[in-house]
Amino acid sequence: MTSDSSDLDLELARVFRASSGAIIASMVAICHDLETAEDALQEAIIKAKIHWQKDQLPDNPQGWLHTVAKRCLIDHLRQDDHRRREPILEGAYTSLANHKISQEGQQEIPDHQLKLMFVCCHPALNQSAQVALTLKTLCGLTAREIARAFLLSEAAMRRRLTRAKDKIRDTNIAYRIPEGDELKERLDSVLAVIYLIYNESYTAFEGQNLSRQDLANEAIRLARLLSNLLPNPAVLGLLALMLFHQARQPARSSQTSAYIPLEVQDRTLWNNEQISEGKTLLLKALGEGKPDPYQLQAAISALHCEASSWENTDWKQIHMLYLTLQQLAPSPVVELNALVALSQACCPQDAYGQLEQLAESLSAYQPYFAAKADMEIKLGEHSQAKQSLARALELSKNGAEQSYLQDKLAELSRIAITPK
């Protein structure tokens, strides 16, 4: 039976996304060059288009693609050897040729992916290149898809990817898992890239729902892969943190409102499965006794996820956690969050008093003015609250958020003119 060509393209795209990270990783382990590995996979895709169209779909499409890609790689390396006269590859491809590809140890592939992750996130590359390269090689996104997600032209994204790959090759960035002290440093940059991909899914797009979820899912997929290979507390903490955020996603918007803040979300819409998975991971991480910013943020998220309402949240504990976070990773934003928690826990007057210290550093930060307005409303300072909301509105770039702030401002004006 011949497959329909559009069905075939869909199936091929699905197989590609699911398996390209693993295939690329196992081929880079042999040839130590991303470009060569990608070319070989590309060739295998073209072959798949021809063969899958003509014959039946193979029983194991991913295995088929992997096997054919490796054969293409062998051909590449042989051709290269004629030109280079460098015998280093000789050993690599003879061992590859003798290898029974279908029986390849499944153990090895994840290990290769981990090494590839460390290469893509090497601090010698700038962070935007790290992100792009990770999405390209480990998640199987195309340069075009990545360009769209980061609002760049496809040509600019291609240049960024090429520059990064050239640097990896020319400086001979080692293809290995770092050890000892180096591991912590290098892992930090891997985690930062994953979290950046996740955060990009949260904030960067205005009205592009589709790619937003795609990026979030990729970030979680990467963290899951990493947590299986390297169940380090920071890794588990990051995965838990993203799962907690993700669990609340269905309540963040509705048909009538594009942005619903935590305060007024319908908590029955939260995904309990993700919350409980997050909790299990977080408990395992905390058990190691090595707190870090990801675990702390995850713990804060967990408390939000456990609360039956905004008011019934354990604000005291959240305040404490933010204070600890402030020690480990000081920033005015963390300080602001600590004050919001303090205001909710017990002492809006104290919190409001300390807020002034952040005025300068957060003078262009929308959430600062939104939080300020909330405290002012609590303290009955309605005219000041209106000013703060107006400033928050000015600073907000997100349409959904703007309409939320506008509603709040309108409600405040109503209260102000209605005599008690």
Next chain:
Amino acid sequence: MQFMALIYDSEDSSDLEWDVIIQQYEQFEEKLKAAGKEVHGNALQPVSTATSVRVRDGKKDVFDGPFAETKEQLGGYYILDCDDLDEALEWAAQIPGALTGTVEVRPVIVFDE
């Protein structure tokens, strides 16, 4: 493979500081040699001694400088023999200049014979 470590550092150190710096470099070089990683290395006279030359349309132009507006100047270099970038960075981080200035690491191109 070979990497060049270019050392950019402040040039205004006192004589006393200079003695300490020289000592630190001697220790570093001993370690580097013992590990068999040094190809060679040199320190340069301060940037005030720099003279630049360029030829345009057959005309030679010699001038004083260049004097960049930065505090850190190229003051010396090492050629390191390392397996990969991470190893080169590990050695570069031990160059005394890395503590006060910045060390730039770049692979040396090998041209086919």
